[in-house]
Amino acid sequence: MKNKKTLYLLVLLFVTLVALWGLPEPARMLSTSRTRYPFVYFSSVEKKLMFRSADERDNVSFRDDEGRAFSKREYDLSLPLLNYRQLTVNGEMPDSIDGVAIDPRLLRTKQVNFRYSPSEKNAPRTELYIMYESQPKDAKLESPGDVFRMKDGIEFIDARTNTVNAEKSERFAASLAKAGFAFPSQWTYGNLNIRKPYDEGYFSLDAHGALFHVKMVNGRPFARNTNLDASIEPVHFSPVEPADKRFYGFLFDRSGKVYIVEENGGKYKPLRLDIGNFDPDTDELTVLGNFLYWTVAVQNAAGKRFYALNAESLSRVREASVPAPANRWDATAARLFPVYLSFRDKHSEYLAPRLHFTRASALMANLAAALLMLFVPRRTRRKRIFDSLYTLLFGIAGAIALLVVPYKKR
Amino acid sequence: MYRSIIYKEWIKTRTATGFIVLAFAAAAIHSFMKIAEDLRLSGAAACWELVIQKDPAMFPLFEYLPAIAGVLAALAQYVPELQSKRLKLTLHLPLKEDAILLAMSAYGTAVVTLVTAFFGAVLLWGLSANFPAEIAGASFRRLLPGFMAGPSAYFLASWICLEPRWSRRVLNFIPGALALSLFFMRAKSGAFCPLVPWLGGFMAAAFFFVFQSTARFKDGVQ
Numbered sequence: 344m345k346n347k348k349t350l351y352l353l354v355l356l357f358v359t360l361v362a363l364w365g366l367p368e369p370a371r372m373l374s375t376s377r378t379r380y381p382f383v384y385f386s387s388v389e390k391k392l393m394f395r396s397a398d399e400r401d402n403v404s405f406r407d408d409e410g411r412a413f414s415k416r417e418y419d420l421s422l423p424l425l426n427y428r429q430l431t432v433n434g435e436m437p438d439s440i441d442g443v444a445i446d447p448r449l450l451r452t453k454q455v456n457f458r459y460s461p462s463e464k465n466a467p468r469t470e471l472y473i474m475y476e477s478q479p480k481d482a483k484l485e486s487p488g489d490v491f492r493m494k495d496g497i498e499f500i501d502a503r504t505n506t507v508n509a510e511k512s513e514r515f516a517a518s519l520a521k522a523g524f525a526f527p528s529q530w531t532y533g534n535l536n537i538r539k540p541y542d543e544g545y546f547s548l549d550a551h552g553a554l555f556h557v558k559m560v561n562g563r564p565f566a567r568n569t570n571l572d573a574s575i576e577p578v579h580f581s582p583v584e585p586a587d588k589r590f591y592g593f594l595f596d597r598s599g600k601v602y603i604v605e606e607n608g609g610k611y612k613p614l615r616l617d618i619g620n621f622d623p624d625t626d627e628l629t630v631l632g633n634f635l636y637w638t639v640a641v642q643n644a645a646g647k648r649f650y651a652l653n654a655e656s657l658s659r660v661r662e663a664s665v666p667a668p669a670n671r672w673d674a675t676a677a678r679l680f681p682v683y684l685s686f687r688d689k690h691s692e693y694l695a696p697r698l699h700f701t702r703a704s705a706l707m708a709n710l711a712a713a714l715l716m717l718f719v720p721r722r723t724r725r726k727r728i729f730d731s732l733y734t735l736l737f738g739i740a741g742a743i744a745l746l747v748v749p750y751k752k753r
Numbered sequence: 754m755y756r757s758i759i760y761k762e763w764i765k766t767r768t769a770t771g772f773i774v775l776a777f778a779a780a781a782i783h784s785f786m787k788i789a790e791d792l793r794l795s796g797a798a799a800c801w802e803l804v805i806q807k808d809p810a811m812f813p814l815f816e817y818l819p820a821i822a823g824v825l826a827a828l829a830q831y832v833p834e835l836q837s838k839r840l841k842l843t844l845h846l847p848l849k850e851d852a853i854l855l856a857m858s859a860y861g862t863a864v865v866t867l868v869t870a871f872f873g874a875v876l877l878w879g880l881s882a883n884f885p886a887e888i889a890g891a892s893f894r895r896l897l898p899g900f901m902a903g904p905s906a907y908f909l910a911s912w913i914c915l916e917p918r919w920s921r922r923v924l925n926f927i928p929g930a931l932a933l934s935l936f937f938m939r940a941k942s943g944a945f946c947p948l949v950p951w952l953g954g955f956m957a958a959a960f961f962f963v964f965q966s967t968a969r970f971k972d973g974v975q
Contacts, residue, residue, distance in 0.1 A: 350965040353958055361928040467894070467943025471805050471887045488798045490805060492887060500885045502798035535806050686938065686948065694940050695947035747924050749969060 355733075355748045360684065362740035367676065367683040375672040380665055384631060385638045385651035386421040387440050392638070392649055392663045393421055408663040424450065424633040441635060452586040453654070455632030457593065461624050464579045464595075466692035470494060473535055475542040477558045477565070484537050491515075493547060493557075495527045518564035519557065525550040531557075532580045532592075539584050543591050546580045546604075554580070556591070556611065569604065569611035579623050580604075590614075593630075595623040603657070617659040618650045625690055636660065673701075681705035681738060709738040716742055726750065754848050755856050761843075762830060762860040769829035770864055773822040777872045780814040785879050792883060804888050808941050811892045812876055819869045819903030820933065827910030830861050835914070840970060854967050858911065858960065862904055869903045895942035897949060902936035905956050909933060912962035917974045925966075932959075 381396035392408040395418065405418035419426045423437055427450055430436040439445060472491055475484045489508060491499045497515045499508040526549070533545035544558025544565070554569045554577050571577070575596045582592035590603040594613060599620035602613040618639050621628065629640040637652040646666040653660055676683065681701055686694050713735040717727050734742045788811065791800050803809065810816065834840040843857075844850050873896060880889045909929035916922045932955065935948075945952075 347965075347968050350961060350968060353961060354965050357932070357955075357958060357962070358928045361931050365928070365931045467891075467941055467946065469805050469808070469887050469891050469942070471801075471885060473802055473805065486798050486802060490801055490885065492885070502796075502801045505797075505883055505885065535802075537802075686935065692941050692944050693947050694938055694944050696951055747928070749921055749974075 351748065351750065355744050358744035358748050359737050359741050362743050363682065363737065364684040364686070366740055366743070367680045368685075370675055370679065371672050371685075374675045376670055378668060378670065380640075380642070380647045380668075383638060383640060383649045383663070384422055384425050385636045385661065387424055387633070387635045388437075389421045390661070392651055392661055393418060394663075408661065424635065425631075443635065449634050453632070453634035455583075455585060455630055455637060457581070457583055457628070457630040459581050459593065459595075459623070459628040461627065461690035462692050463581065464623055465690060470531075471500075472531060472533055472545060473537075474499070474544065474559045475537070476562065477542045477544060477560050484539070484542055486537065487559075493528050493531050493545070515557075515564040515566070518566040519555070522555060522566040522568055523553070524555050524566060524568075525553075530579075532582055534582045534584060540586060541584055541588070543582065543584055546582060546592065548577055548580075552576060554594075567611075571604075571611065571613055574598075575600075575602070575613060593628075595621065601628065614657055616650075616657050617652060619648065677702040677705050679705065679708055679739065681709060683740075709735050712739055712742045716745065719746075722750070754846065758846070758848075758853060758856045759860055762857055765833050766826060766829040766861070766864065769825050770868075773825060773864075773868055777818060777822070777868060780812075780818055781872055781875055781879075784812045784814060784876070788880075788883065797883065801884065801888070804884070804891075808891070810895060811880065811888075812896060815872070815876065815896055816899045816937065817902075819865070819900050820906040820936070822868060823865050823903045823906030823908075824910045826861050826865050827907050827914055830857065831911055831914040840915070840967070844967070844971065850967070850971065851964070854964060858908075858963055861907055861911065862960070865903045865907045869900045873900055891942040894946060898936045898938075898945045898952065901949070901952050901956060902933060905936065905952075905959055906933055908956065908959035908962060912959070912966050915963055915966035915970060917966070917970045921969075 379397065379399075381394040383392050383394055385391070386393045386407070389407060393413070394406050394408070395403060396406070397403050403415075405413040405415065407413065407421075413421065419429065420435065423430050423440065423445075427436055427445070427447075436445065470492060472493065474487055474489075474491055476487070479485060488503065489499045489501050489511070491497060491512075497512060497519060499511045499515070500506065501508045524547070529548040529550065529552070531545050531547040534542075542558065544556065546569075547555050547557055549555060554571055556565075556567050556569055558565045571594075575594070576598070577594055578597050579595040580592055581595075583590075588606060590605045591611070592604060594602040594604050596602070599622060601616045601618060601621050603616070605612040605614055616637075616639060618641055621641060622643070625643050627642040629642075631638045632654060635654050637654055637657065639650045639652055641648045641650075644667060646664055648664045649662060650659055651661040652658065676699070681703070683699050683701075685697050685699060688695075688697060713731045716730040716734045719727060719730060722730065730742075730745045733745060737744070795803075804811070834843060844853060846853055848856075873893075876896065877889050877893055880892055909932065913922050913925045913929060916925055936952065
């Protein structure tokens with residue numbers, strides 16, 4: 344057998360790489376602590392952001408964004424648009440807020456509940472879509488019996504025969520061409536769930552970066568350019584179907600702005616959420632809205648920012664922020680693993696090797712292990728120096744690999 | 754001489770190979786019967802919509818089957834070599850030791866790869882008859898890591914099997930099992946795509962691990 348040294352190095356590197364992932368993984372699973380952020384909602388009565396926090400023993404406390412403590416009852420009363428069911432039962436619901444009469448229907452139709460996570464954007468997709476009838480004769484949506492693809496062209500595939508429905512495909516293709524859509528499409532987003540109050544079809548970015556709205560109305564194709572301002576470069580669109588049909592969804596652009604795309608008399612009006620910079624690849628967004636104010640939360644590695652926005656103009660009324668709470672795993676990694684390997688990322692559904700570098704201070708662990716490797720018995724001086732340098736580079740994972748992989752006849 | 758080595762390997766592994774082919778065929782028939790049942794009971798449109806929205810595994814039996822086949826092939830090939838130290842005789846055949854081991858390893862790799870590739874093609878062909886190309890493609894991307902686990906499991910099992918010392922076998926098993934578990938991480942169809950080149954690189958490296966075990970055997974490690 345030739346190349347014994349090469350074989351030794353190959354196996355050594357393999358075991359090291361496995362250990363770079365296999366050692367920190369159980370440590371991460373054991374030490375990761377829950378990230379506890381307070382629940383925050385804007386009080387239309389107090390005109391402040393209200394915090395409901397729970398400590399590690401699940402003791403709940405209430406305060407406003409100026410630090411004033413509230414009792415549970417005071418807190419509930421300060422958020423009538425959040426707790427309206429309970430306050431109505433108790434007979435404590437105010438008749439009006441800010442001069443607007445409280446109407447149960449208004450409360451229901453103007454409610455916004457939206458959540459965006461980067462893994463929604465960074466995920467593999469089948470790239471097949473279902474075109475529901477947007478004005479169904481019945482109250483609920485019905486399955487159309489076909490699906491469509493929209494990459495290099497639009498094609499409807501009949502599920503019964505698994506063949507392209509040429510006639511329907513041509514009708515939609517002609518409609519898209521007439522609207523000025525240029526294939527290939529960069530992406531298409533729509534809400535595929537059939538359990539929704541109505542359907543607004545799909546929003547698709549064409550080859551030139553223009554955003555188009557595509558849907559089916561009374562069996563006929565509907566395609567329209569949203570004609571967004573050229574300064575808006577869409578990177579993602581999260582469609583929602585709010586009860587009041589005010590807007591079509593949330594639009595994320597390349598410069599870090601978030602918009603809702605409003606319906607405006609047959610036209611499309613982007614309205615920016617006044618929430619500062621937003622990175623759709625790393626930031627999570629939560630919107631809880633009522634007819635007066637929207638409470639928006641933006642969470643990333645640094646912490647969570649909260650904004651109260653005027654529901655009409657989406658301009659900022661108030662803001663607060665909470666830094667990211669310390670995580671036990673971060674502290675553990677910083678002490679033991681200056682470098683480690685992982686394959687999952689909470690911001691992405693894709694699996695890929697990701698090398699993490701923690702703190703430079705963790706290199707002390709490498710140094711200590713490297714020194715110990717100088718005293719491993721039954722090894723030549725040259726091998727000890729190699730082992731020490733290897734351990735300095737790969738840390739505990741490298742040391743374990745050196746001890747596990749057979750050297751010579753051990 | 755190579756033909757003789759291949760024939761020797763065939764004699765050792767024909768029962769296991771027959772069992773592997775039978776298991777793959779049974780799993781394929783069962784999978785197609787299940788899909789046909791779903792299509793008949795729920796209708797094609799509902800099935801397509803379910804697949805698009807929920808991304809279920811179309812061939813769950815095939816997630817682990819290639820890896821099991823890989824381990825079985827390695828055991829069938831190398832356990833007889835370890836009995837009464839027949840490997841010593843094998844390595845004394847009139848060819849270079851590396852060439853003998855390369856031929857043996859290439860035979861096992863070919864068996865596992867050809868069986869998984871053939872049944873992979875059958876599954877995709879069958880799926881394409883009832884589903885659009887996008888769904889067949891997503892299923893292929895979902896099956897790919899499991900199918901790559903087949904040859905990987907063969908390489909790792911050969912490495913462990915030919916290691917002459919039991920304690921070392923256990924030490925080889927731990928990183929081997931951890932590495933193999935990477936092929937079975939729960940994820941959406943297509944989520945593995947960025948990882949596939951890395952897994953391919955690992956497979957290429959793992960092919961040579963068996964040479965290390967054989968070198969130790971030749972060195973007389975007990």
